[in-house]
Amino acid sequence: MTRDSHRTRIHEVIRARLLRGEIGPEVRLVDHAIAAEMGVSRMPVREALMQLASEGYLVSTSRGFALPDLSPDRIEEVFVLRRLLEPHAVACVARDRTGDELDTMRLALAAARDAFGDVGAFHRGAEGFRNAWVGAVRNGELRQAIQRYSGQVQSVRFATPPDAQARRTIVEGLAALLAAFEAGDGLLASERMLRFIFDAEDSFRRTAGMDA
Numbered sequence: 179m180t181r182d183s184h185r186t187r188i189h190e191v192i193r194a195r196l197l198r199g200e201i202g203p204e205v206r207l208v209d210h211a212i213a214a215e216m217g218v219s220r221m222p223v224r225e226a227l228m229q230l231a232s233e234g235y236l237v238s239t240s241r242g243f244a245l246p247d248l249s250p251d252r253i254e255e256v257f258v259l260r261r262l263l264e265p266h267a268v269a270c271v272a273r274d275r276t277g278d279e280l281d282t283m284r285l286a287l288a289a290a291r292d293a294f295g296d297v298g299a300f301h302r303g304a305e306g307f308r309n310a311w312v313g314a315v316r317n318g319e320l321r322q323a324i325q326r327y328s329g330q331v332q333s334v335r336f337a338t339p340p341d342a343q344a345r346r347t348i349v350e351g352l353a354a355l356l357a358a359f360e361a362g363d364g365l366l367a368s369e370r371m372l373r374f375i376f377d378a379e380d381s382f383r384r385t386a387g388m389d390a
Contacts, residue, residue, distance in 0.1 A: 184222035188212065189229055196235050196245075197328055199305040199335070206242035234326040250382075253334060256327050257379045261372060263324055268355065268371045269364035271314045280359060282310040287352050300345055301335055307352050311359070334382050344381050351377060 192212070195201050209223040216223065227243045230236045236243040248256075271279075290303030308331070315321040351374040358367035 182222075184216075184218045185225045185229070188216055188218070188223055189226040191216070192226060192230060193235060196230075197305065197309050197325070199302050201245065203245050203247070206239065206244055207236065208242040235328060253382065254379075257375065257382075259327060260375050263320065264375060265368040265372045267315050267317075267320055267324060268311060268358075268367040270316065270320075271311050272359050272362055272364040272367040274316050275311075275314050275359055275362075279310060279314045280356075283307055283356055283359065286310055287349070287356055290352065291349055294342075294345060294349070297345075304348055304352065305335075307356075311355070334378065347377055347381070 207227060209220045212223045213220045231238055231243060237246050286303050286306035290300050293299030293303055312321060312324055354370045355367060358370050
């Protein structure tokens with residue numbers, strides 16, 4: 179394989195891990211460790227990590243690459259972006275989704291419900307649901323724009339305490355969104371996603387002490 183092929187493969191592997199929530203804020207991605215894991219030289223790993231950083235998934239630190247450590251103000255700005263993009267995106271998903279994509283969402287929601295008491299497994303299920311609907315967005319530019327702020331979504335998730343009430347709110351929001359997808363109702367999906375984002379923002383603001 180060429181260096182570009184290795185870079186592309188490594189980029190996709192790490193991005194998939196990020197989107198599945200497998201890389202927490204305490205993790206540092208170091209090029210020589212990944213190179214040893216992947217059986218390649220450090221250069222394509224370094225290039226893949228730098229590409230992920232340019233796309234907003236990671237930031238470079240003195241000890242390797244990591245999830246963005248975003249300030250509350252920057253996270254608030256991305257919530258604004260989410261309110262602009264995601265309601266339209268899910269309306270399109272309600273129109274375009276396939277039976278297989280719906281099945282994937284159902285399985286992810288069931289996994290989150292089944293793992294309710296296991297915070298890590300719960301968040302992996304919720305992230306699986308998000309990945310499924312984002313993957314069903316047919317507009318490639320819109321899909322990539324949403325994926326580029328995945329670092330913010332992960333930062334909010336890891337910053338939010340493992341509160342049972344918050345998890346119930348997430349499950350209820352995802353179930354409501356799934357019902358709109360199943361009904362093929364774009365307007366309803368848009369309304370429910372907007373409500374879901376406002377709920378997530380409210381939870382973050384309480385966690386960050388921004389409601390005072």
